[in-house]
Every structure is written in C-alpha cells, then in structure tokens.
Amino acid sequence: MEGEDKVDHVSEEEEEFSTPEHIEKKQRKGNEEDQNEGEKITLKVKQIRERPDRISPIVAYFSTSYNPCEVDPKTGENVNETPKVTVYRHKDETKKRLQVVVSPPGANVEFVGTNYTGEQAAMQTTAYALGIVNRKNRTIRILPVAHNKIIRLEPRIKTQEATEEEASGSAVVSELSIRDRLRKTNSTFGTKKAVSRDKKKRDLNVGDDAETQKFLDGKLNELDINVGALESTSSNVARNIPPYDASATTSREAYPLEKIIEKGEWSFLEDIYRLLQQETEAATDAYPVFVRNRLYKLRDIKDDMEKQRVSGTLTFLTHLIKFKDRNSMNFASAKDHRIPDIIRRKFMGMFMDPESDRMPVDKTQLLVSYALVLALHVDNFKTDPEDIAKDLRMSTVALRTHFENLGCKVSKEKTTTFATLPTPLNFPQIRRRRKSQK
Template sequence: MSKRKQHDSESSGPKLALEYAKADVDAGVEGPFLAVFPGVTPPQSTTFNVYKTASDDGKAKRKKRILEADTGKVEFVGQNFGENARQGYCRYVVAIRNKKTNKLVFKDAPVIAINRTVKALKTLKPSTVGQEFMLAKNALGEAFGTKKIKQQIKSVERNAVNVNTLETVADILRDTIAEKTSALPSKEEIKAKADEDRPIPPYDINATKVEDIYKLDTLISPAEYQIIPFKPLLEKGVQLSTILPFKTSSYVNDGLKAALSTSKKDRHRIRLLLYLSFLMAFRTIPDKKLNNTETVNAIMGNCPSLILENFFQRFTETPESATGDDRQKHTFTPKSKDKLLCWMLAVSLHLENFNMDAATLTHDLSLKQTRVNELFRSLGCKVSELTPTQRSQMGLEASDAQGMKRAVLTVPLTFPLPKRGPKKAK
C-alpha cells in the first residue's frame, strides 16, 4: 500500500516546531501534574504545593512527588509513590503552544490520585455514651448467643453510623451534593453526546433533503469514485464471480445483473454496487491478517490502493505496539466493525432511494435481523411494518407481509434516545 502525497498547499504553510521540555526537567522546574479527584473536587482557585524527598539518590527517588492543598475545611494530599500511588501503564504529556514562536513544547505530566481528609474529623473523639453497655452486651452475645444473634451483632457493627460525626460534615456534604448535581448533564446533552459517539458516517443534522444527510461524497470520496474499476463489468459475457471481491452477495449480484441487462447501462449504480462489494470483502479479512499484505490483496482482488488505504483509515484502529515495533499495526474493534456495517447500509440506502427492505442485506452480512434493524435505527432510519399502500404496491397480502419491515430515512434527521437502566424482564 502506497501513501498518498500531500498537496503543495499543505506543505507551503508555516511549520510547527516540536520540542520536548528536557531543559525544564534538568533545571528542576515542577509540573504540570494530572490530578485525579475521587469524590469531592476542590475549587479551581485552590493552590497546591509540591514536595519532593530530601535525598536525590537514585533515579526513582528523584521522581517522587507529594501534592498538598488546604481549603480550610478539607485537606487534599496525593503522591506518586507508595501504597496510595495510582497504578497505570500510560505515560501522559501536556502540549503547550507558544503563539509567538509557533513552537509546541511537550512536558511530562505524571498522574497523581488525590485523597481528601475533613479536618474537623481528625481530632474528633468518639462518644462514650452507652458504649460500655453495648460492648458488654455484644460480648455476652458473642460468648453465649445463637448463630443468628452473632450474625446480627456483626451486621450492626458493620453498618453503624455516627450521627454526631455526620453533623460536623453536613454543610460540606450539602454543598458538595448541590455542586455535583448542578453539573450533571441534561437530557439534551446526554443525547448530543450519544449522537457524537455513534459509529456512523459523517452526517448533516440540519439537512433539508434526505440525500444530503449522508452525502455520497462523504461515503465515497470523489477520488475513490473516479477509480472504481467498473469497466470490466460492461464487457459482454463477463462472469461476475471473476471480478467481484465478495462473490456471495445476493443483493450485489442481483443488482448488477439487473443494471447490466438494460440497453443503457446505469454506470453510477454499477459503481456503487462494486464499491459495496469491496466493503463486504474488507469485512471478511481476519483481524490477525490485516497486516499481511498478501492475504489482504488476495481477499480484496482488484481493489485500487487508494480505496484500500481509505478503508484501513476509516474502519480499523492502530493501537500502540507493546513490542516497540515501528511498523503500523491495524486491528478491528467493535466500534470500527459497527462503523463498517453502517457505511454499507448508508451506501445501500442511496441505491434504494432511502427506502429499502430491512432484510435485504441480512443474509449477505450473516447477521440477525434484529441486529440489522438496530444498525438502521442508529443511522436515524425508521424501521416499521409495511403499510397497506406498500403491501398493495408489492402485491402482497397482509398475511404474506407479516414480519416484513422497511427501513426509511427521512428529514429532519433524528436519532433514538439512549437507553437507560437494565432491560425489562419479559
């Protein structure tokens, strides 16, 4: 696979200089740090102090740091070593851009978990009222009580709550709860976040025409469209099995036979069907063989390198290699697989004028019908039973059309609300 050349316009602009802040490290400049606050978060104006060990012997000791802050009522303390250190396998850096010099400086940012302590509780002495009586009673129960009584004593001890202690922190808890609940996302914000995370092609939520929701130029770039090798399909007596990379798709095969049987060939439809066959073939590449050039070429057939390169960019992930291998690795993830399926359905919606039988591609993709319906809904389609008008147009009786559903994309585009809570038992 060959990499595409960058446009001259891209290389003519100002270049951004990259630099690692080694000088700051050697000079002893502290920070930045990434702090994790489980539970209560201090105000943004809180000032943290950084401490390090007195001895600098050894590389590990030089990196030990303690962060500390005091808000008057609560103390915050965290460290990157010992039992309270945050365990992780990632290294974080913070990038700082200087607008004047156009230089981007990368600085190490260790992650430190911050623990909080309510100062009023540090000197609090437990109440002794009735304590001796309860201790004596529990001792008798432990010595002579039944198994059930012993279990009750242990349960009470585990769940005991000191009300006086809670009174001292009531104001802190009340303020914290009010602050946290005010920051909770609204229903609209939750829906907007869910829409952003959908594994679907780029869309226009404000489109006024259904063909502009998932524009064909975003599904198949103009450069890809021009190089789709459809001309061999126009030759007389051509065998589809010798050209199509995915040979067992009833939808693609039947669609091409219909398009090629007419006197005036619909070249646009032939291009889209062949592109859909490339997508189906790419989905069949085993995850462990994505980086094997011979296997990929054998499965994809005569797929142009530009199209194949875009497939890898859109539908695979490239995680960091644990072995330190510099070669780029590709892998399928659940989200990237769903994105590839949604891409196929979006192309098929263009072929079917955005109103198609929901079961059309189910057999070709070896999926359950409920799964395909779910993917159509994630694209914003309405999946519903055939209407009487649709049944009459297809020449079907009500009994024959039972269970048949249509996937219809309409404007304005709307997505289903995210589901909350566990599924209800049937």
C-alpha cells in the same frame, strides 16, 4: 403610443428602485473602485518550507456543531470560552504521527483528531498551504499544512483521570472528589451494614456547614447539566456511524456520499460501470448478493452520470464487504478480490487497529454502519435488509439495531421488512437505568 407607455413604466420602476440610499452606496462604490485603480500595492511573497524541528500549521475541523469562535450577534462577544489545544507528536519522527486534542473549558467532552486514522489515512492527492497576509508590512507568508492533512475532530468523553486532574486545582473540589469516590466504591462493593452506616453518617453531616451545602447544591446542578450533554455526546460515540448532518431536510444530505467516497477515489471505482458496458454477460458470482441483485436497476438508469454514481457506490460497497471478509474468518471468499491501493489504505486507517493490525469490535460495527448507509443510497433510502445481511454474515434482527442507530425506521409491509431513512434524523435516546429501591 404603446411603446412610449412601456418606456415610461420601466423608468418609473427604475426611479422607485433607485432610492437615495442605493444611489449613495453606488456612488461610494464607484469612488472606491476609482481609488483602487489608481493605487498599486506591492506585496512581498515569502514561502516558508517545512522544517523537521518545527510543526507546520495544522488545519482541523469539528464533526459536530461546536464552534469555538461563535459570536453573539447582539453583543459581538464570543459565546464559548477559548478551548485548550494540545498537539501530540510521536517520539519516532519517521512515523510522522500527530494527534490534536481540543478541550473546551468546564466540559466533560474533548475533541480528538489524528492524521493516521479515518479519512486522513487515505492517500492525499492534493497539497494544502496556508497564506497569512500582513497588510502593515505588505507581506504574504505561505506555510505548508502539516503533512498535507486536514484533521477531523471527533468528540470523546474525557477519562476519569483527566477530569480529576482538572479538578485538583481546588482543595474543596479535590476533597469532594475523593469523598465521592470512596462513597461510590463503598456503595458498590461494601456490605449492607457498611452502606447503611455510610448513609446515616451523610444524613448527620448534612447542614453542618451552610456554605459547603450551598457549594454542593451548585455542583449538583452543574452535574445535572453536564450529564445531559454527556449523554448526548456519548450517544454519537456509541452509535459509531458515518459522518452525518442531523439537521438535513433530505435523506441524501443526511449522510452525504462525498463524506464517504472522496473526490479522488471515484476514478478507482469503475469496475461495475465497465461491466455494464460489455455486450456479453460477464460472470458476477464474485460480487456480493446485494450487488448482484441491483444490477438490473443499473441497466434501467438512463442518466449516465447517475449510472456512474450508483455503479461507483456498489463497487465501493463491494470493496467494503470483501475487506471485512478478508479480516475475519471468511478470508477464503475475499482472497482473490483486488482492492485498489488508495481504498485499501483508507480502510486500514479507518477500521484496523494500528498496534495489533486487527479489526476491533467497535471498528467492525463502524464498517457495518458504512455498508448500510451505502445500501440506503443505492436503494433510494428504502432497502430490504435481507440481501445486505447475507453479505455481512449477520441476521436481519441484528441489523435492525444498526439501522435504528443510523436514524432509520424499520417497518414491515406485508411479508417484507424495509428500513427507511426519514429526515430530520431522529436517533434513539440512551435509556438510563434506574436503581432499584430496597
């Protein structure tokens, strides 16, 4: 009897779950499967090879939340206007250098990506292709992605010349632009008498043309909006930090390690892991202070996969610090250190100026940001900056600004200073200077 009651109970649940809509959907799905089984589709595959006189398809993605194809779920229309896409190619075809520029209409920001800097400069172990299906003609065209590169688009502030060139289409806007530039130059470099005369002239001319005044008011409102967007984007550029997810709920997801160390690079980062497998204590003086002081933590890790992850991170951090020393005044400390070719070429593309073959100041700051993020990963996102400061040959006070630009909170516990990474990320806001009123 108990068994029969259980069977009846299950059947009642099945009847409740099998609503008329569910039954109809299941039948329709079964009919479609029957039709698909009876119908055979023959497709003709054509592979398009790369030609020197044509540019192959380029795959690019945005590092920010900007989505040019975003659709409003209510209306089904595109939220953003179609941006202008420009591809530049180096005159010397043997260099195979490409630059992609995406310019959203009406914005002061454009997105720029190249195939010779950043993560694209690393050796590509995987080839990519793009398949296009034409159902009408029943063909599949397979095209190679340009130079097997996936280009990351970074936000950049438009230059003054580009902004003025876009505005030159309207005579009124062009006239206002010239007037504003003269006004700005006069207020910056002119005498007090000239500034006062210009102010009086503006006060007298305001209101002469109601339509012009209305036009100016509209432009000022647009300027206020664009200034907010410009400050938000310029803060990301000025911070000069590794790829991040501002909406992440955990610290590990905020700065994903896979965005810093690519999948094909882990096999070249086994130096410290092999060091731990040795029964005898090997010499570790050549490693940075931060790494030497973390070896005890590695030996205490029981999970072998986690031990390999932390060991690889420390090895990558070692190469990063030695690369900085090799391209600075501390060359002697890194002359005997060997960096794997795949890692070295990646660093060359990310941190070196291709024209001067030197490390500019902004690239040095970017390298420091990468090193601090790796240190946070190793110390479970609560690190003492003293060790890494010695390796980077910087003061802990100077590193405090770098940590804050990463979204970290620097606090003091007793006599030790710690940098922690709370989520979601909260970056410091850019403070606008107020003009002193005379």
